[in-house]
Amino acid sequence: MELALPPWFSNAVVRHITFGIFIGFTLSVTSTSISSYWRSRRRQSLSQAQHESRPIELRSNEVVHGVTGLIGNTPLVRIDSLSNALGVEILGKAEFLNPGGSVKDRVALRIIEDAERQGLLHPHTGSRIFEGTVGSTGISIATIAKARGYDTTIIMPDDVAQEKVNALHALGADVQRVRPASIVDKKQYVNIARRAAIEFGRSDIVKGSEEAHTSHELHTGSASVVVTTTSSHINAEGTIDDPLDEDLLSKPRGFFADQFENRSNFEAHYNGTGPEIWRQTNSHVDAFISGAGTGGTIAGTGRFLKSMDEEVQVVLADPEGSGLYNKVKHGVMYDRREAEGTKRRHQVDTVVEGIGINRMTNNIDLAIPIIDDAFRVTDVEAVAMSRYLVQNDGLFLGSSSACNLVACIKFVKKRGWRDGQTLVTILCDSGNRHYSKFWNDEYLRKANIPVDRSIVNDLIAQPGSGV
16 A cells, blocks of 8 residues: 655655755754864863963052052962872962961961951050961061051960071061970960960059959950950950940050961961962862961861862871871871870971961861861971972972972872872962071981982872772
8 A cells, every 4th residue: 555645745845855954964063063163272272371471460450558468369380390290280379479478478467357347456556466376477467567557476486497586576576485385384385475465564454453353355255366455444344345435446455366266267268268279270179288287278278169169179288296187087186206205395396387286276176077188298208398399390498388299299199190180289488487497408417307309209109099
């Protein structure tokens, strides 16, 4: 039985339909190919634009106001030697380019700005900022305090690099050096700084007071923030700041910055460092590696990056003598050097300055839950890395920066990464603050720390585990 076709259906119709289908298919394939071609060209163009060298351009609308305008927006620098050797992209956030010379400029600025915003500090009133630090935060506070109209008192251990002390004196800070001690000791440098802020101007207040125990602390709403006043307008139970009380506003105040516990430390990195890294990498970060001294950098930056991509790996670089490595790996803040009869005189006994700690702080509490892995870095490895970077990249960096980059290698090797993954770390400060210790070969020889940059080559040559 033959299928009857409608009369309108003819060979001409069939040809037209066939040609229509063929032309439509051809156009579809052609447009898709053209679109793919232009997307490929655009990606190639963007890639070339990102890597082509260009001169620094100064525009009329990029004039900043004062030294604080120079803080932040530091560039990411590719560590060519390590990136090429490992097959990944290792990028360092060049925090040593901040005006105070370190990543701590961000923290100091945020602490002071938050205190001013809350009405706890008022510029050009003779107020004084107190802080306990191993150096870098003190330098940053002293720098910003001068620009903002405050005095500074910095309490620090007596075994830090002399260059930091010299810088503080040059910035007009009152520097008090004390013996290294545990945080439970009243004579530990942080505790002394807190006490000094509490006692600021106390003798002037007590002199005309019937009660010697009258409190001159202001209610701040935070146990970690200490603010005292020399005003006579005080209450026995503590004073509430009154924006209408001219005497209270105009008299000098003592302010304890407390970088270890102050939430402003975390916020400086959550709202600053993290977003900058995300923008600079075009929203592509596979891992963020950082040491921790107060915990603010790894907590703030790490939490922001994970909020943008939960797959980002946050990795701790921890020096010898610090307990954070064991806290991350085993849940216990303990280092074998802390065992009875083995502990040496410094709480964190290492040539690496600025990172490592043996106690929990508010900022470290924020970091621990988001840290995915941790690596112990020895003094020998950190010293080797610093010399390797000078030799191969012309980068003259400080001890904590070197420590971070050693941890980058160890993490890459553990993961077996070699396909261009992007790792970002912090280049905390330059070697300029470490001439007398970390960059002093004679000092290292006496401390039995060899200087051998071939150690880095050995780390690079190790087979990756691919775990």
